[in-house]
Amino acid sequence: xxxxxxxxxxxxxxxxxxxxxxxxxxxxxxxxxxxxxxxxxxxxxxxxxxxxxxxxxxxxxxxxxxxxxxxxxxxxxxxxxxxxxxxxxxxxxxxxxxxxxxxxxxxxxxxxx
Amino acid sequence: xxxxxxxxxxxxxxxxxxxxxxxxxxxxxxxxxxxxxxxxxxxxxxxxxxxxxxxxxxxxxxxxxxxxxxxxxxxxxxxxxxxxxxxxxxxxxxxxxxxxxxxxxxxxxxxxx
Numbered sequence: 001x002x003x004x005x006x007x008x009x010x011x012x013x014x015x016x017x018x019x020x021x022x023x024x025x026x027x028x029x030x031x032x033x034x035x036x037x038x039x040x041x042x043x044x045x046x047x048x049x050x051x052x053x054x055x056x057x058x059x060x061x062x063x064x065x066x067x068x069x070x071x072x073x074x075x076x077x078x079x080x081x082x083x084x085x086x087x088x089x090x091x092x093x094x095x096x097x098x099x100x101x102x103x104x105x106x107x108x109x110x111x112x113x
Numbered sequence: 114x115x116x117x118x119x120x121x122x123x124x125x126x127x128x129x130x131x132x133x134x135x136x137x138x139x140x141x142x143x144x145x146x147x148x149x150x151x152x153x154x155x156x157x158x159x160x161x162x163x164x165x166x167x168x169x170x171x172x173x174x175x176x177x178x179x180x181x182x183x184x185x186x187x188x189x190x191x192x193x194x195x196x197x198x199x200x201x202x203x204x205x206x207x208x209x210x211x212x213x214x215x216x217x218x219x220x221x222x223x224x225x226x
Contacts, residue, residue, distance in 0.1 A: 006155075032213040043117075043204070043217040044156065051213075089155045093213065098169045100146055101215060103155030 002027040002094035006104025013080050014112050021107045023090035024072040030092040033073050034101070035064060039086045047088075048075070080111045115139060117218035119205050125224045126195055133191045134221045138207030145188050146215060147180060149173065150202040159203075162188060195225045 003026040013019050025033075031052040036044035050057045050064045050073065057064050061080075066073040077084055087108050091101040118137045126132050138145050143164050148156035159178070161169040164185040174180075177195075182188040192199055202222050206215040 043219045100158040
């Protein structure tokens with residue numbers, strides 16, 4: 001079945017630095033890749049997503065890149081701020097499914113002021 | 114608030130008891146998903162509804178778990194004869210038609226003593 005691996009599991013950066021989180025997926029039929037941010041005790045919130053027909057997408061300080069050949073995608077956060085501190089999850093839609101998401105194990109990002 | 118809502122937010126029960134959770138999706142969303150999230154992990158898919166039809170179930174969904182969406186609007190997830198291993202956050206998500214984006218509810222945190 002589908003598997004999504006996410007690295008690193010924890011990431012600590014200084015305010016203003018960039019943060020990069022990487023994910024790989026196993027199902028070549030996957031065609032949709034969202035990223036969710038989850039603050040402690042709160043719901044996962046979509047921050048950005050990318051479809052397989054696009055290589056890169058940006059939204060202000062956040063960008064996602066996709067390499068379909070290598071089956072990996074990455075989240076880039078520039079000019080990090082303390083409020084970016086949270087757990088970030090990547091996910092992929094399992095190709096043979098009804099759209100259910102397969103999640104990575106998460107990356108706990110800490111931005112130090 | 115027009116987002117996905119879940120009730121209750123917290124539930125403490127004794128092993129062997131039955132519990133039921135409710136999810137109200139965003140009103141125009143015909144697709145509804147249940148996920149389970151344990152500490153330090155990403156959400157794991159449990160089951161999927163399109164309107165009132167339950168179209169997919171994970172192998173994680175043992176026969177003690179049952180889910181319904183009787184009128185294609187709200188959904189319930191029941192766990193019978195709860196076990197300590199059922200302790201987790203139960204998340205509901207909904208999406209609209211062919212759009213891939215899933216919106217999550219705040220979750221129900223279950224603790225089985």
